[in-house]
Amino acid sequence: MALLADVLDPAELATAVENGHVRVQRHPTRPYVIYNYTEACQYAGAWTPITLACRGLIVHGDTVLARPFSKFFNHDQSHAPRFLPDTAVTVTDKADGSLGIIYRDGANLSVATRGSFASDQARHATEVLRSRYPGFVPPDGLTVLVEIVYPENRIVLDYAGLDDLILLGAVEIATGRTFGPAAVPNWTGPVVDSFAYATLAEALAAPPREGREGLVVHFAGTDQRVKIKYADYVRLHRLVTGLSARTVWEVLVSGGDLDALTEPLPDELHAWVADVATALTDKVDALAAAVEAEFAAIVAGLPEGWGRREFAARAVRSEHRGALFLRLDDKDYRPGLWQLVRPAADTPTGTQVSEE
Numbered sequence: 001m002a003l004l005a006d007v008l009d010p011a012e013l014a015t016a017v018e019n020g021h022v023r024v025q026r027h028p029t030r031p032y033v034i035y036n037y038t039e040a041c042q043y044a045g046a047w048t049p050i051t052l053a054c055r056g057l058i059v060h061g062d063t064v065l066a067r068p069f070s071k072f073f074n075h076d077q078s079h080a081p082r083f084l085p086d087t088a089v090t091v092t093d094k095a096d097g098s099l100g101i102i103y104r105d106g107a108n109l110s111v112a113t114r115g116s117f118a119s120d121q122a123r124h125a126t127e128v129l130r131s132r133y134p135g136f137v138p139p140d141g142l143t144v145l146v147e148i149v150y151p152e153n154r155i156v157l158d159y160a161g162l163d164d165l166i167l168l169g170a171v172e173i174a175t176g177r178t179f180g181p182a183a184v185p186n187w188t189g190p191v192v193d194s195f196a197y198a199t200l201a202e203a204l205a206a207p208p209r210e211g212r213e214g215l216v217v218h219f220a221g222t223d224q225r226v227k228i229k230y231a232d233y234v235r236l237h238r239l240v241t242g243l244s245a246r247t248v249w250e251v252l253v254s255g256g257d258l259d260a261l262t263e264p265l266p267d268e269l270h271a272w273v274a275d276v277a278t279a280l281t282d283k284v285d286a287l288a289a290a291v292e293a294e295f296a297a298i299v300a301g302l303p304e305g306w307g308r309r310e311f312a313a314r315a316v317r318s319e320h321r322g323a324l325f326l327r328l329d330d331k332d333y334r335p336g337l338w339q340l341v342r343p344a345a346d347t348p349t350g351t352q353v354s355e356e
Contacts, residue, residue, distance in 0.1 A: 056114035
């Protein structure tokens with residue numbers, strides 16, 4: 001048994017929930033809660049020991065029932081740990097499905113996804129676990145983690161009709177120490193592929209495998225992980241989600257939520273979305289500044305007692321004449337400026353997919 005206070009600071013957890021960086025979901029029938037970092041946390045890069053640990057942390061009262069892998073990053077991201085190339089590692093495949101967290105649900109076992117007890121993926125995985133592996137018992141003190149793969153949950157990769165739970169590894173609930181698949185010897189289902197790369201340098205130099213997402217590199221000495229995602233997978237993910245500069249522009253123009261846009265995306269695309277949003281906003285701000293400067297210059301040059309006709313005589317020659325007349329009438333001209341910076345539709349509209 002592990003107490004929540006032994007895993008993380010409850011006061012800091014409450015603060016993370018309050019400021020919107022951690023979300024709490026309650027079990028539909030039992031007094032359990034699951035803690036998961038939010039889209040706002042991802043977008044802001046608000047990574048702390050608390051938010052990193054809340055990737056599907058399941059709690060009953062003061063007791064931790066299940067403890068997943070902490071959040072980990074692509075090897076070249078700023079939040080990823082830095083290691084020397086000759087650092088010893090173990091390497092497994094980066095499966096392309098949904099993380100499944102096996103937990104004790106009364107007399108049975110159930111599977112949660114990192115943010116939900118009752119998502120479609122969680123319900124499907126629970127049915128697979130109970131019907132196909134009825135005799136499975138997790139090793140004492142360990143949370144067993146699986147990848148949920150089935151055709152209706154396809155993200156990018158095609159698993160040729162596979163409908164199963166792929167064993168990833170386990171976490172010791174009391175200490176947080178993580179293990180590979182070997183820690184769960186009684187699992188009879190599929191197991192994530194392992195590779196013989198001995199060092200970080202070997203893993204980074206490994207050629208991309210066609211039809212695969214990438215690699216997960218585990219530094220046993222410090223018990224930290226990084227991902228190595230293949231460029232082709234990231235490109236395909238972008239196509240599948242229909243992500244483009246136009247997509248970001250549409251969210252900004254409509255006053256939508258960029259957090260909701262970035263939530264389903266791999267971390268590698270979060271910075272890209274932020275950069276596009278910043279660039280578009282900067283362009284509109286620059287145009288608005290030009291309109292304001294030109295408006296002030298026109299007004300300053302008009303004779304005393306000027307009217308709309310005198311203003312129009314000068315404003316009509318400007319490339320910003322539409323915005324200038326709206327400014328004269330104290331109306332919002334920025335929507336028109338947003339239309340001026342509308343990007344080309346360089347990718348098709350696709351279906352949003354989620355880590356759930």
